[in-house]
Amino acid sequence: MSEYGVPVPMTDVRDGFWGSFRDTLVREAIPYQWAALNDALPETAEKSGCMRNFRIAAGLETGDFHGYPFQDSDVYKWLEGVACSLRWKPNPALEALADGAIRIIAAAQQPDGYLDTYYIIRGLDRRWTNLRDDHELYVAGHLIEAAVAYWQATGKRVLLDAAIRFAAHIDSVIGPEEGKLHGYPGHPVLEMALMRLYDAAGDERHLRLAAYFIRQRGKQPLFFEEERLRSGREEAWKGSPLGLRYYQAHAPLTEQRDAVGHAVRAMYLYSGMADVAGATGDGELAAACRRLWESAVRRRMYVTGALGSSEHGEAFTFDYDLPNDTVYGETCASVGLVFFARRMLCLEPRGEYADVMERALFNSVLSGMQLDGKRFFYVNPLEVVPEACRWDRHKSHVKPERQPWFGCACCPPNLVRLLASLEDYAAVRHGDTLYLNLYLGGTLRDGGLVLETESRYPWDGRVELKVTAAPREERSLALRIPGWCRVWRLLLNGEEAAAECREGYALLRRRWQTGDRLNLELEMIPRWVRTDPRVREDAGKVALQRGPIVYCLEEADNGKDLHLLRRGPDPSAETRWEPDTLGGVITVLTTGLREGSDWPEDRLYDFRDAPEARPVELKWVPYYAWANRGTGEMRVWIRE
Ligand SMILES: [Zn+2]
DSSP: OOOOOEEEOEESOOOHHHHHHHHHIIIIIHHHHHHHHTTOSOTTSOOOOHHHHHHHHTTSSOOOOOSOTTTHHHHHHHHHHHHHHHHHSOOHHHHHHHHHHHHHHHHHOOTTSOOOHHHHHHOGGGTTSOTTTSOHHHHHHHHHHHHHHHHHHHOOOHHHHHHHHHHHHHHHHBSSSTTSBOOOOSSOOHHHHHHHHHHHHOOHHHHHHHHHHHHHTTOSSOHHHHHHHHHTOOOTTTTSSOGGGGGTOSSOGGGOOSOOSBHHHHHHHHHHHHHHHHHHTOHHHHHHHHHHHHHHHHHSBOTTSOBOSBTGGGBOOSTTOOOSSSOOOBHHHHHHHHHHHHHHHHHSOOHHHHHHHHHIIIIIIGGGBOTTSSOBOSBOOSEEOHHHHHHOGGGTTSOSSOBSOOSSOOHHHHHHHHHHTGGGGSEEEETTEEEEOSOOSEEEEETTEEEEEEEOTTTOOEEEEEEEEOOSSOEEEEEEOOTTOSOEEEEETTEEOOOEEETTEEEEEEOOOTTOEEEEEEOOOEEEEOOOTTOTTTTTEEEEEETTEEEEEEHHHHOSOGGGEEEOSOOOEEEEEETTSTTSEEEEEEEEEEEOTTSOTTOSSOSOOSOOEEEEEEEEEEGGGOSSSSSOOEESOEEO
C-alpha cells in the first residue's frame, strides 16, 4: 500500500450549526424526498417515477419506464443518505422503509447481475451500446456507493450483494481483454464507487477495474468515437468546442491540462482518479490530480465554491470566466468538489484543499437546500434579478427560488448524502499525524488517541480540543489554520503552544496526556474579498466574507436595484447575532452608497454628471441562506 491518507470519521457529532441542518435532513428532507421518488408530492412538483421504474423492472407493476436513463441513481443517493443518517440517528421506521426499497431493487436484478431499470424495461438487447450517454455505469456507481454505506451502517448485505454482482457483471463486459468493450463511464462516479467497494471488501478486481477506467479514458482510438461510429449516432456536442471534452474523454487524463467539460463529471472523475492514484501509488496520476485541481480551483471556481460557468454543457468554460448571473454552479458540482478536496487531502495534507472543501460546503453546497429542507436549487447563481430569469433565455436555467423537485433530480439527494456523512470529512491521518480539517463538534478516535472537540463554528473562531485518552507513544496533531484567518493563537493547557506551521496547519508533536487541552483561537471578522483582475465580471468589485461564510445582499434587506449599491468609503463592518433570522445567523452591517435617486423619470439617457450617491447602510446575510424570505434580487459582488 502507498501512503494515501486515511479519513478518520468523527463520531457523536454534536455541532450546533450542522446539527440543526442534519435534524432537518432526518425530519424533513429524507421523508420529503421519499415522497418525491414515489410521486407522492403535490402536482406542482416534477414527476420522478423512480420507485415505480424499479417495481416495473421487478415485475411488480406494469407500465413504461419514466424519466432519464439515470433515474435509478436518485433512489440510490437517497438510500446512501439514509444509511449515513442511521449511523448517527438510529431510526427503525426509516430503516424498514429503506429495507423495503432494497427488496424491490434486488428483485429487479437480472440473473446475470445486470441492474438498470431503463434497459430492463426498454429492452436488454440494447444494453452496453451507449456507454457515452446512457449512464449504466453511473447508475452502477451510485448503487455501489449506497450499498457500501448501507452495509456499513446496518450490517445488512442485500444491497451490497446486489452491487457486487452488478460489478462482476460489468467486469465481464468491460476491460482490457479481447472480446470486452474497451470503454469507461460517460458520467463518472463508478471509479470512486469501486474504490470505496475495494476499501470495504478488499477485492483486487474492483481496484483493477477502477484503475482501468481511469487509465483507459481518452486513449486512442477513442472508445466513444468507435462506439458512435458503430451505432451511427451523431457526434457529441457537434459544432461546440466541448465535443468529447464534455466527458473529459478527449485525451488521457495524464495529458489533460485544464478542468473542462461538464463540471459534475469532472469532479467525480478527478475524485476517482485521486483514489486510484492513492491506492496504487501512481505518481503520474497524482500529478494530474494536482494540475486539474489547480485549474479548477485557482482559475475557474466562484468565491462561493460553485463550479461550471456556463449552462452550455453545464460546464467549465475558460480561465477567469466567472459570470455571476448566467452561471451554472450546479449543487452537485460543489458536492463533487468536496469529494475531490477530501481525496486531495488524502494524497497530501495541504490546508488549501480543506479551505476549498469548507468554502464549497458552507456556501454553494448548503445554498442548494431551503432552510425547511423541502425545496432545492440545482443552479446556484451569485447574482439574481427574478424578472431576468423569466424573460432572458440565457438566464432561464437560473431560478430565483428553490424548486419542489426536478425531472433530473440529481442534486437534492446528493446534498442529503453529503450532509449526512459530514463526519467523514473532519480529519485525515497521514502516518502518525492526525490532520483536523473541519472544526465540527464531536469525538475523534484514532489509534488510542481520543479527542473531544467543541466549537461554535462557523460563527465563532474558538475551538477547544480535549484529550480524553492517549496512546503511550508520541503522536502529532495538525490543526488547520484556515486561509481566511490572519491572526490566530494556539494554547496547550493554557500556554502558548510551540507549534510548527506547515502547509496551512499548526503541528504539535508530543506524548499526549489524558486531560490535555488545546484551545485554537481563530480571528473571525468580516473581510472584504477582491478577485484576480482578470475576472471581468468582478474586477473593481468586492464581496464580503466572515470566516468560511460568504455573504450576499438581498432585496429583503436592501431594497430593489441592488446594482445601484456600492461599498462605502468606510470599510468597517459590524456584526450582529440574529437568532430569529434565517434559522439563526450572524448578519453584517457595512456602510454603502446608493446611486441614482436624482435621475429624472423621463430620461433613459442624458448628458449629465455621474448620478448622486447617498449613504446607506448595507445589510449582508449568509449566501447559503438567500431566497428563504420570498422572491427578490440577490448579489454577492458589489462595486467599490
Ligand atoms: Zn445535480
